Amino acid sequence: MSDIQSLQPRISVAPMMDWTTRDYRYFARLFNPNVIMYTEMVTTGAILFGGANRHLDYNNEEHPIILQLGGSNPKDLAICTKMAQDWGYDEVNLNVGCPSDRVQNNKIGACLMAEPELVAECIAEMRNAVNIPVNVKHRIGIDDMQSYEEMLNFVDTVAQTGCDNFIVHARIALLKGLSPKENRDVPPLRYDDVYRLKKERPNLFIEINGGVKTYAETEAHLKHVDGVMIGREAYHNPYLLAELGQLWNLDLPNRFDIMDQMMPYIAKRMEEGAPLSIITRHILGLFQNLPGARKWRQALSGGNAKTLADVENAISSIKEAMQRTEDYLQESKVKASESEILDSE
16 A cells, blocks of 8 residues: 555546556556556445455556545445455545436436535545545536535535545536536536635645646646546546656656556466457557557557557557658758758858
8 A cells, every 4th residue: 555645746547437447557557656546436336246356456556546436325335445445445535426327326426416415424434434535526516506605515514524635527517418428528617616615625635627638737737726637638648647747757758668568467467368459448549649659559459459469569560650750850850951051051
């Protein structure tokens, strides 16, 4: 277990269903030792009745790592939080932000913002069960509860339990009018509400989430809040995690060195019986915005890669593409320089 409380600033990768699997988290960890990893949301029912090992196991290299739980039964949440502590998780998070119809029907996710007293009861039971931190991820509002004052009431109610860490997705969720996908993009971002929350509740540790895509944006948010959670951009462009290392004065890692470290892990997972495609789908964005990136994605997606040799060939191909581009750029510089000399004669 890592000393997660000492990490400043607090930067994390958001929990994302089907994306932040243990394979992705292992890969993401290679870019930055300090970024906090979250699991996908795991419901209490899945842990209690669907096999704890399957849902709680992770690679030791993933630390610092937080388990995100979905549920609304205080006793069940307390049991699962204790199991998480015993499993070695650094913290536990309660999901009060997911807008999915499926979880709403089970009183999980963003719909719980309408019941702050129940959330407080859940958090109190979870905190009483363990000595690791428990935090909450929520929206700035839902449906008919869209005002800043209603969000503040939610936070204040939950904070009375002693919980002092809130991760705030700076969008409302329209549970009755938009799909989960639309709820990630359509409601406008209201960063100022999150900034105001931190200003008015300086004793609370407030992290912001929603629409963050660059190092510069992250740095700008940190002037107003205590931490930044990054979602889809960290998946599609994982090298952003390396760029965020500048916050701790870390050197930028080489993408090919990252693949050198990833290859033994891929081999190990295949020996365990994991299909190659469920691992390679998480590394498609490694060369985002670089020469050969499209061919890299094509080589590894859709089951095109069937062996480790296929992955190695894809690495060689992108190295060649990048070298050709470098040669072209170097040649262009030489020609430009020669042209300048001729013009001056």
